[in-house]
Structure formats: structure tokens, C-alpha cells
Amino acid sequence: MTDSHDVKEPGLAPGGQLRIHWAEQAMPVLRSIRERFTKEQPLGGMQIAACLHVTTETAVLMLTLVAGGARVTLCASNPLSTQDDVAADLVAEHGLSVFAIKGEDKETYYRHIDAVLSRRPKLTMDDGADLVSTLHAPGRQRLLQDVIGGTEETTTGVIRLRSMAQEGVLGYPIVAVNDADTKHLFDNRYGTGQSTVDGILRATNLLLAGKPFVVVGYGMCGRGLAARARGMGAQVIVTETDPLRALEAVMEGYRVLPLARAAEEGEVFVTVTGNLHVIRAEHFHRMKDGAVIANSGHFNVEVDLEALEAMSQAKRTIRPFVEEYTLRDGRRLYVLGEGRLINLVSAEGHPAAVMDMSFANQALSVEYLVKHARTLGRKVYPVPVEIDREIARLKLASMGVEVDELTAEQRGYLSSWTFGT
Numbered sequence: 001m002t003d004s005h006d007v008k009e010p011g012l013a014p015g016g017q018l019r020i021h022w023a024e025q026a027m028p029v030l031r032s033i034r035e036r037f038t039k040e041q042p043l044g045g046m047q048i049a050a051c052l053h054v055t056t057e058t059a060v061l062m063l064t065l066v067a068g069g070a071r072v073t074l075c076a077s078n079p080l081s082t083q084d085d086v087a088a089d090l091v092a093e094h095g096l097s098v099f100a101i102k103g104e105d106k107e108t109y110y111r112h113i114d115a116v117l118s119r120r121p122k123l124t125m126d127d128g129a130d131l132v133s134t135l136h137a138p139g140r141q142r143l144l145q146d147v148i149g150g151t152e153e154t155t156t157g158v159i160r161l162r163s164m165a166q167e168g169v170l171g172y173p174i175v176a177v178n179d180a181d182t183k184h185l186f187d188n189r190y191g192t193g194q195s196t197v198d199g200i201l202r203a204t205n206l207l208l209a210g211k212p213f214v215v216v217g218y219g220m221c222g223r224g225l226a227a228r229a230r231g232m233g234a235q236v237i238v239t240e241t242d243p244l245r246a247l248e249a250v251m252e253g254y255r256v257l258p259l260a261r262a263a264e265e266g267e268v269f270v271t272v273t274g275n276l277h278v279i280r281a282e283h284f285h286r287m288k289d290g291a292v293i294a295n296s297g298h299f300n301v302e303v304d305l306e307a308l309e310a311m312s313q314a315k316r317t318i319r320p321f322v323e324e325y326t327l328r329d330g331r332r333l334y335v336l337g338e339g340r341l342i343n344l345v346s347a348e349g350h351p352a353a354v355m356d357m358s359f360a361n362q363a364l365s366v367e368y369l370v371k372h373a374r375t376l377g378r379k380v381y382p383v384p385v386e387i388d389r390e391i392a393r394l395k396l397a398s399m400g401v402e403v404d405e406l407t408a409e410q411r412g413y414l415s416s417w418t419f420g421t
């Protein structure tokens, strides 16, 4: 590790460069923002600390921020999601400060977060709120004073930051990128749906057709995953705790069961709840021999792996990212990617075309914070609706899709209460 970077192997850069170019081609909205940023320099001199999955799409976002005049340092938001060739290229070709190595241990993960924070950022860009919570730890008040605002990428991070704001400990305004319609309706649903199936298939090469496939949590990610698994012929079962979400799943045509019963029927289980110990000992006890368990929620806490270890007599890695646990009664359960988000561990994360919108929200929210942070409080704010709409408009335009406009008569009708039968 040097002061400026810590990546696995700088020699991987050429491969990373090609893959970044490939992603860039599928990110027309971010490219158009980059063109404008290059001319207008809205982020001039801003030091940005970013803690994101280090993927090709993130590289395109980082280069967009740099084009806008920012100085950027980047670390990983998950120890297993870094693409080492991308990290290498950002350092070697673009001179960025990147601190991220796929498979880094917990200590290195936090050392990398500290390295990014030591640059005294004015803005933070987080995915899961590990950077922001580290910045708020005791003894870091000095660093906190410099920060004018930040953005948060994912559901779990927004929940953590709202709880900090509620307790009155959040030190600066945060824009909840996750909650923009052009983020969660597309990234969480179609991005997580497709890439989670991709991750499971790359790790296992299972046949999904005809397979009982349990989706645990029918939120934005869960509904995308259920739809994609059904599309491949799996027999999808949904489990939920929220009656409204459960009802939606029922009406969408899925079987909905309590997890204790689904545990007996499922052959693949995927958690996407953002919650703790969702699959635990009582469920492992009921599972069939050969059941496969994966997680695509933000943290590796959804599957209680400690309980599984305690129930097991043996454990071995049978394929990359597939651990076989042999229980005392001889049944074998297979855990993918150590229970970390499987779409980033064994596949490449979301496709660039969907990250185009998520990261357009990031870039425009940072620009918004540079202009308006001083007028905001220490709270979590939504992405301004004009930004959200503009991103949808740009994305449609890039796809060559045209839509109708309201006539003046229709606008009047929709904004009036005087019309009746």
C-alpha cells in the first residue's frame, strides 16, 4: 500500500481499460453528463471520497466526476466486490487514488476507508454507509467539519443514515440516491434481478427450469429476482413479513409461504431483505440435501452462517464461491459467496445500462450538493424530482423512444377540480 493507492496488481490495467470502455458504451446518460461537466466544471476543486463497488460502471462514474473538476479517492464498499483489473486501470491510466483489493480482510477494508478519509473530503459518496459511519466514529470530528454533503446508493445505507439523522448524530446532509425512481425502480428491480440469477448460475451452473426457487423478501430487488427466476422456468416461492408486499406477490401469481415451510420445499434460496439472520438454524434444519443458499442483500448478515457452522461436521470449497457444509445428519447445504451479495461476488454486478441511471443520479446529486448543500440541514434528502425526470427523459432519448406530451387542454383538466359528470 502506498499513500496514493492499494490495488492487487497494476499489470491488470489493460484488461480493465477494455472492460471500462465496454461499459461506457452502454452508459449514454452518464456520457452526456460527462460532456457537460467537462465544459462547465461544476465540481471544480471538490475532494470526493467514494466508497462503492469497484466495477467498470463505477469507473465510468469516477471519470465523470474527474471530468467535472473533482479530485476523487475510491475504496470498496464490500471486501469481495472489487474488480481488480478496473482498480488497476483507474490507478495506472487515470492516476486516481484507489484502495481496493478483491478478497481483502475486514482490517484492510477499514484501512482502505481510512485512507480515503485521510484526504479530507468535502463530499462523500457511499454504498451501504460504512464510509459515513466510520467518519462519524469518535475522534474524527476534525474530518467531519470539512464535509458539506454526501450521497447514498443503496436501501440499507439509506436506512442506516435515516436512523443517524433521527438520533441527531448525522453531521451533514445526505441525498438518498437509492430512493430516486430512476434508481430503485430499475437498478434494484431489473439490475439485481438479472445479475443475481447471473451470479448464481456462474457459481453453480445449475438448471433453473423446474427448480423450486425461494425468494426471501419481495421488495424492489425481490420482485425483480422472482420475475427473472420465473422467466427461466423456476417454480418461485416468495416469503415476506410485510402483508402488503406478500399480497402483491400472491396477485403476481407466486406461491407465498412462511420461510419455515418454504425451507422444506426449496432447492435454491436467495435473501434480498436487508435484514439480519433471515435464514437461520430452524430453517437449515428443514432444508433438503443439496439446497443452495445465496444472498443479494447489502450485508452478509442475512444468512446465519455462524449457526450453520455450529450445525456442521465438515466444510469444504467445492467450486469457486461455493462452500459445502455437511450437517451432522449427513445433509449437505451449499452457501454461495460466503453469503455476500452474489451478483457482485461471482458475477459482474448490474449491467452498465441500468447503472447508467443510478450513477447519473449520483453525478447530478453531487452537482446539486455543491450548489445547495449550505442551505440544507443534517438530514436525508430525496433526489430532486427534476433530476429524476431529466434522467428518465435522457434515458428514453438514448433508447430512441418517444413519448406523447399533454395538450394544454389536458394539463388544464388534470389540474382542475371544477370538471364533473
Ligand code: NAI
Binding pocket: 154, 155, 156, 157, 184, 187, 188, 192, 216, 217, 218, 219, 220, 221, 222, 239, 240, 241, 242, 245, 272, 273, 274, 275, 278, 296, 297, 298, 299, 341, 342, 343, 344, 350
Ligand atoms: P426493500 O425495502 O424494497 O425490500 C426488502 C423486503 O424484505 C421488504 O419487502 C421487507 O418486508 C422484506 N423483509 C424484511 N425482513 C424480512 C424477513 N425476515 N423475511 C422476509 N422478508 C423480509 O429493499 P430492496 O431495495 O429490495 O433492497 C433489499 C436489499 O438489497 C438491501 O440490503 C439493499 O441495500 C440491497 N441491494 C442490493 C443490490 C445488489 O446489487 N445486490 C442492489 C440494490 C439493493
